[in-house]
Amino acid sequence: MLEGLQILDLTDEKAVFCSKLLADLGAEVIKIERPGGDSSRWLGPFWKNSPHPERSLSFWYNNSSKLGITLNLEVKEGQDIFRQLVSKTDVIIETFPPEYAKKLKLDYQSLVEINQRLILASITGFGQTGPYRQYKSCDIVASATGGQMYICGAPDTPPLKPYGEQSYFVASLFAAIGILVALRERHQSGKGQHIDISLQEAVAATLGHVFTRYFYDGAVSQRQGYYDRDGSFCLLPCQDGYIFLTIDREWDILVNLLDNEGMAEDLKDNRWQDSQYRRQHFDHVVEMLTRWTKRHTRAQLFLLGQLMRLPWAPVNSLPEMVNSIQLSERNYFVPVEHPELASSEGQGKRRPSRPLPNKGGSLGGPPLPGGGPHPPNPISVEGREGREVGDKLLRYHYPGVPYVMTGKYMMRRAPLIGEHNTQIYQGRLGLSSEDLKRLKANKVI
Amino acid sequence: MNKEALQGIRILDFTWLLAGPYATRTLADFGAEVIKVQSEKTASGAEDNTTGYFNTWNRGKLSITLNMSHPQARNIVLKLVKISDVVIENFTPRVMPNWGLSYNKLAEVKPDIIMLSMSAMGQTGPWRDFAALGHTIQAFSGITYLTSFPYKIAPPSPGNDGGQTGQILPLGLGYAYADPVAGLFAVFTVLAALEYRDKMGQGQHIDISEYEAFCSSLGVAILDHTVNDNIASPQGNNPGRSQAAPYGCYRCQGDDRWCVIALSTEEEWQAFCQVLRYPAWSKEERFSNFSARKRHVPELDKLIEEWTIKHTPEEVMGLLQEAGISAGVVENVKDLANDPQLIARKFFLQIEHPVLGKSVSDNTPIKLSRTPARIRGAAPLPGQDNDYVYRGLLGMSEEEVSRYIAEGVIY
Numbered sequence: 001m002l003e004g005l006q007i008l009d010l011t012d013e014k015a016v017f018c019s020k021l022l023a024d025l026g027a028e029v030i031k032i033e034r035p036g037g038d039s040s041r042w043l044g045p046f047w048k049n050s051p052h053p054e055r056s057l058s059f060w061y062n063n064s065s066k067l068g069i070t071l072n073l074e075v076k077e078g079q080d081i082f083r084q085l086v087s088k089t090d091v092i093i094e095t096f097p098p099e100y101a102k103k104l105k106l107d108y109q110s111l112v113e114i115n116q117r118l119i120l121a122s123i124t125g126f127g128q129t130g131p132y133r134q135y136k137s138c139d140i141v142a143s144a145t146g147g148q149m150y151i152c153g154a155p156d157t158p159p160l161k162p163y164g165e166q167s168y169f170v171a172s173l174f175a176a177i178g179i180l181v182a183l184r185e186r187h188q189s190g191k192g193q194h195i196d197i198s199l200q201e202a203v204a205a206t207l208g209h210v211f212t213r214y215f216y217d218g219a220v221s222q223r224q225g226y227y228d229r230d231g232s233f234c235l236l237p238c239q240d241g242y243i244f245l246t247i248d249r250e251w252d253i254l255v256n257l258l259d260n261e262g263m264a265e266d267l268k269d270n271r272w273q274d275s276q277y278r279r280q281h282f283d284h285v286v287e288m289l290t291r292w293t294k295r296h297t298r299a300q301l302f303l304l305g306q307l308m309r310l311p312w313a314p315v316n317s318l319p320e321m322v323n324s325i326q327l328s329e330r331n332y333f334v335p336v337e338h339p340e341l342a343s344s345e346g347q348g349k350r351r352p353s354r355p356l357p358n359k360g361g362s363l364g365g366p367p368l369p370g371g372g373p374h375p376p377n378p379i380s381v382e383g384r385e386g387r388e389v390g391d392k393l394l395r396y397h398y399p400g401v402p403y404v405m406t407g408k409y410m411m412r413r414a415p416l417i418g419e420h421n422t423q424i425y426q427g428r429l430g431l432s433s434e435d436l437k438r439l440k441a442n443k444v445i
Numbered sequence: 446m447n448k449e450a451l452q453g454i455r456i457l458d459f460t461w462l463l464a465g466p467y468a469t470r471t472l473a474d475f476g477a478e479v480i481k482v483q484s485e486k487t488a489s490g491a492e493d494n495t496t497g498y499f500n501t502w503n504r505g506k507l508s509i510t511l512n513m514s515h516p517q518a519r520n521i522v523l524k525l526v527k528i529s530d531v532v533i534e535n536f537t538p539r540v541m542p543n544w545g546l547s548y549n550k551l552a553e554v555k556p557d558i559i560m561l562s563m564s565a566m567g568q569t570g571p572w573r574d575f576a577a578l579g580h581t582i583q584a585f586s587g588i589t590y591l592t593s594f595p596y597k598i599a600p601p602s603p604g605n606d607g608g609q610t611g612q613i614l615p616l617g618l619g620y621a622y623a624d625p626v627a628g629l630f631a632v633f634t635v636l637a638a639l640e641y642r643d644k645m646g647q648g649q650h651i652d653i654s655e656y657e658a659f660c661s662s663l664g665v666a667i668l669d670h671t672v673n674d675n676i677a678s679p680q681g682n683n684p685g686r687s688q689a690a691p692y693g694c695y696r697c698q699g700d701d702r703w704c705v706i707a708l709s710t711e712e713e714w715q716a717f718c719q720v721l722r723y724p725a726w727s728k729e730e731r732f733s734n735f736s737a738r739k740r741h742v743p744e745l746d747k748l749i750e751e752w753t754i755k756h757t758p759e760e761v762m763g764l765l766q767e768a769g770i771s772a773g774v775v776e777n778v779k780d781l782a783n784d785p786q787l788i789a790r791k792f793f794l795q796i797e798h799p800v801l802g803k804s805v806s807d808n809t810p811i812k813l814s815r816t817p818a819r820i821r822g823a824a825p826l827p828g829q830d831n832d833y834v835y836r837g838l839l840g841m842s843e844e845e846v847s848r849y850i851a852e853g854v855i856y
Contacts, residue, residue: 001637004644025637045669057672061664108814127812130789135766140682140692141773144705145784149694150777151619152592158694159703159775161682162618163591169662171810173629178811180636181475185450185816187643194814201792201810204781206625208463208579209498214778215805216497221778225616233580235589235615242615244584311576313584315615318677321587321660322670326572332657333671397671399664402627402657403634404567406641406649 001405002027005183008085009066010073010094010106013040013165014137014199015123016062018172019093022179023065024401024411030085030424031066032073035443037417047341053417054340060414064336064398068415069424070445073104078444084429086114090192091179093121097136098128108194119182119192121175127198137199142167146203147210154225171202227286231279234286235315236293242315243293243301247285248275250310254289257304263292334400334411341394421445449476450816454639457522457529458482458506461492463579463621464655465535465563466502467628472635473505474809474818480525480834481506483827484513485856495800500824504796504806508825509834510856517854519545523554524839530642531635535563538573548650557648559638563631567654577655579621586659589617591666593679613679626662627655690738691717691745694775695753697761703775704758706749706765711735716768721752798823831855 005027009019023029031038037053040062047055072078086092094106101107101122108120122128125137126145143149143161153160178195186192204211213219227234232248247254251273258264267288271277278285293301298314305312314320327333398411425431425445439445454477458469473479481503483492491498494508511518522544526532532551534541541547541562548560562568565577583589593616634651642648660667666677682705684692689709697704708714711734718727726732726748731741738745753761758774765772774780781787782805794808801823809818835841835855849855 001641005640021633045665045673045675047672049673049675057668058665061668126786127790130786132766132786136769136771137773138707138709138771140684140694140705140707141771144694144703144775145773145786147776147778147781148618149705149775150703150780152616153619154616157594157616158682158696160592160594160616161694161705162622163588163677163680164663164666166622166662170626170629173626173633174811177471177629177632177636178813180633180640181450181811182813182816184454184636184639185448185813188448189815191815193816196812196814197810198786198790200786201790204787204792205807205810206622206629207778208620208622208624209501210620210778211781211805211807212497212501214782216801221619224619226614233578235584235617242590244580244589246578246580306575309576311578311581313577313581315584315590315617316587317590318587318663318666318670321585321663322667324585326566326570326656327660329570330567330654330657332654332660396668399660399667400657402630402654402659402661404652405634405638406647 001025001407004028005091006030006089007091007093008032008089010092010096011123012038012095013043013058013062014095014125014168015093015121015172015175015197016040017169018121018123018175018179019066020062020064021172021176022091024409025405027091029066030089030420031063031068031415032082032085033068033070033417035070035072035418035445037070041417061398063414065410065412066415067420067424068418069421070418072444073106075442075444077439077442079105081425081429081439081444083114085424086111086118088428089115090117090183091119091121093123093175093179095123098122098124098133112192115192117186117190117192119179119186119195121179121195121197123171123175123197123199125199127201128194128196132200139165139167139199142171142199142203145200147207148203151207151210151221151223153223155223157223157225159223167199167203170206171197171199174202174205227282231275231282231285234289236286236290238293238301239295239297241298243298244313244315245289245293245301245305246311247289248278250308251275251278253308253310258288258292261292261295263288263295330404332400332402333397334409335395336398336411336413338394338396338413340413340416418445448816449819450813451475451477454478454531455529456480457525457532459532459534459536459541460563461487461535463491463502463624464627465533465631467625468563468631468635469506469533470502470504471628471632471809471811474820475811475813475816476819479506480529480830481508481825482513482522482525483508483510485510486514488827494824494827495798497801497804500796500798500801500804501806503824505821506825507830507834508827509831510828512854512856513544515852515854517849517852521835521839521849521854522546523551525834526551526555526558528838529555529558530639531559531561533561533563533631533635537576538562538564538568552648555648557642557646559635559642559648559651561631561635561638561651561653563627563653563655565655567657568652579623579655580617582623582627582655582659583618583621585656586623587663587666587677588659590615591663591677591679592617594681595679595683596681615679623655623659627653627658630658630661690735690742691749693746695746695750695761697753697758698756699758702758704753704761705773705775706753706761707771709771713770714738717765717770720764720768720770724748724752794820796820796823799826828856 003026007029009031019029041053043058126132149159175197233246456479458481469479566572669675682694762772
């Protein structure tokens with residue numbers, strides 16, 4: 001999609017996913033790391049759980065399909081080379097604190113002098129302006145200040161940060177959209193511009209109905225954990241884990257389902273038809289429903305619900321999601337080869353890599369396996385184990401892209417430290433191999 | 446004044462509820478002309494034009510009314526497709542083909558049309574027709590299970606005995622987060638498809654699975670499983686794999702008020718002790734270096750909370766940030782609405798609606814320096830732009846329009 005678009009990637013973990021999004025669509029992304037490799041290479045988890053800068057899975061995932069060069073931006077010679085790269089690129093994505101960027105002449109004003117068409121995307125904790133612009137941030141701070149944490153967790157627990165690094169994820173999406181919007185505009189004007197993304201705002205902008213409820217009804221959303229106190233959904237225990245049930249608009253169907261098993265009791269009374277009454281006596285509703293759900297497995301309830309077109313779902317563990325038949329049928333997982341690991345392992349010592357997503361079978365699809373939301377036993381289905389290509393290559397299955405577009409989707413493994421130095425410095429900038437040697441000796445690259 | 450970035454892009458918008466309208470809103474914010482097609486059947490509930498929800502997710506769009514179940518509606522849609530760049534819909538996969546509006550049919554009248562279909566599970570696969578809300582997707586993806594504390598929590602209600610003994614109770618996210626995430630992928634791919642069309646002259650059908658979009662947010666944990674067999678478990682507010690202590694969410698002065706603090710370097714620890722004025726415990730052996738602190742997290746957190754509880758979260762955040770330490774108020778929506786940083790950056794804007802009056806809404810977080818988003822105004826009333834679209838764009842005569850209205854095609 002984006003073949004021909006050239007991007008320089010100066011991001012840390014806050015927006016490393018932004019350039020991945022663009023690389024996934026075919027843009028040429030050159031990741032610039034400090035000599036010796038980026039510090040994000042030390043973020044776990046690691047391949048075989050052994051820390052090593054070429055084995056960070058977080059680095060692998062977020063830098064797939066990128067090129068990698070090393071360059072010291074804090075010395076003059078490095079900055080000169082960087083300016084040459086800037087003059088040839090379309091987009092720069094960076095996450096430096098605003099003052100630091102200015103000091104290194106990496107701010108928009110300095111860069112636009114080199115290249116009028118440059119699109120610069122800056123992603124920071126609180127943005128480039130405002131009283132907090134110099135404040136430090138990270139995922140938990142963004143989650144807190146963006147309003148996410150306060151509404152996650154239960155009424156009797158502290159606020160809870162959603163799993164993963166959601167603020168980096170959404171900030172990267174917003175930045176990537178900003179870049180494509182600016183690119184479209186550039187076709188008309190011939191000029192680039194500066195995109196300013198704040199983690200705090202990125203989180204706040206994805207709060208769903210929270211602002212609407214406040215600005216229109218004055219409602220301050222609270223933590224409600226398992227149950228929506230407005231009576232529209234709940235998480236209830238089953239024989240083998242938890243089920244997500246919607247219970248408001250589908251009330252009559254629900255009562256029927258319970259009644260079929262002789263478990264509806266007083267819920268058949270007319271007063272329960274009133275959703276406000278149900279909200280007022282929500283504990284009783286939950287108690288009655290729980291008695292019913294506990295007699296069933298997640299798979300039974302989930303399929304029953306979907307049969308009635310109710311948006312119910314099993315509360316899956318991560319392996320259950322990975323083994324979902326829907327994901328494998330849609331080829332969501334893509335094979336990525338890691339030849340560099342095969343050689344480091346040595347002959348005969350190679351352990352077969354894990355796994356190909358399970359094609360079909362009972363795991364992951366309906367019906368669901370037992371095991372509950374606690375992880376089931378690691379899956380070792382025939383056909384998922386032992387993926388070695390030829391004699392040399394190791395191949396792993398990465399989560400792919402969530403869209404189907406024109407053309408076949410391919411993914412390359414993340415670059416090794418300085419892997420494309422020669423290609424970029426000699427091929428692109430026309431430096432000689434002597435230049436390269438000297439730069440290396442001077443620790444510029 | 447600069448032209449708007451997406452000026453000249455026309456989008457035919459069949460979306461409803463949250464994920465789809467969120468996507469087309471973003472495109473409208475940057476100047477695309479979004480024509481929302483409202484059918485009597487869908488224009489109710491949250492899609493009722495005079496609700497706050499509708500006004501929030503449909504600002505700056507145009508509205509036409511068209512009775513999609515009428516056989517003549519299809520031809521009008523195809524005429525609109527001919528003059529549009531993009532068609533976006535988020536029905537279940539059966540709906541558009543049932544109306545005779547599959548991508549192939551659209552491409553017959555407009556070969557380079559870009560059609561985006563976004564559904565819970567995608568257009569293919571055994572689960573394609575599943576019904577889902579944002580929360581459903583979250584439960585499927587694993588994040589509902591993973592967003593919890595790594596210990597057993599007392600159930601909040603006498604009606605629930607906590608499921609099986611010894612289990613961690615899933616808590617999940619308190620809001621439909623998967624919807625905006627899917628919407629963002631929709632905007633991103635539509636813009637990429639427009640680039641491709643302008644370069645190659647080809648349109649395409651984009652198929653987005655809300656489920657897959659959300660799984661992308663758990664990429665590293667997935668890879669840790671497919672590569673290492675490791676199985677992700679709930680982390681609470683622990684730093685996970687990043688090395689940090691103290692780190693977490695601390696109770697502050699006031700009712701349900703909290704502040705998060707995240708230290709990662711020794712330098713920050715020194716600064717932290719200075720802000721607390723070097724209490725005696727800070728000099729104890731068990732907190733003297735990083736790995737020692739890491740071994741004594743519960744005691745450390747308790748001592749820190751003895752300090753935070755004496756201050757408001759705003760004070761804690763201010764004191765620590767001024768000393769160069771990552772910290773942030775756990776803001777509820779009221780805090781957000783009064784947050785000095787958000788206000789300074791104009792994160793909120795006022796919109797005047799003909800029925801709802803003045804209301805506040807969140808702005809886009811995408812801040813472009815030269816061609817910033819420009820919100821055109823409130824969400825439309827039903828059929829507000831019938832005249833502009835049917836007569837202006839399609840060139841229908843007054844008689845034609847009257848006939849369509851009489852026959853119940855346009856309502």
